[in-house]
Amino acid sequence: MPWLFLGIAITGEVIGTTALKASHGFTKWGYGGLSVVSYAVSFYFLAIILKTIPIGIAYAIWSGAGVALVTFIGVVLLGQKLDLFAYLGIALIVAGVLVLNLLSTSATH
Incomplete structure (x- = not known):
């Protein structure tokens, strides 16, 4: 489950960053709001996975x-x-990222 949550956190970050670009410096509030919500989701799920995946790896x-x-x-x-x-x-x-996921024993799978 931590890896699914990490995927959600990554997706939230990507949506948030893309929406941030589309917000044109928060002059387009819909995109600005999407960015804030997406980052909140991303950080929430990142915080959850830090209970099981080492912080450096995550x-x-x-x-x-x-x-x-x-x-x-x-x-x-x-x-x-x-x-x-x-x-x-x-x-x-x-x-x-591939080396961390596929070869490192530091990441808990």
Whole structure:
């Protein structure tokens, strides 16, 4: 169940960040409100999983997956342009998350 909750926390963070961009500095209150609610959900579920998953592991996965997903949304939906080094950096973040999930014994599965 902690991994499902971590997925919910990541999803909340990604929705919150995307809505934050769409809020244009909180000038569009619907998106601003969605951002606040999404972050609240994200932090709530992150707090729950910290009871069972070590903080360093949980935060690394939460933030790393969030960065990768928000970058994907930025490129695909928002037309953001990245250079080779940006893609390399994102790939390294994703690789780090995969190593933590698949190879590390520090994460409780």
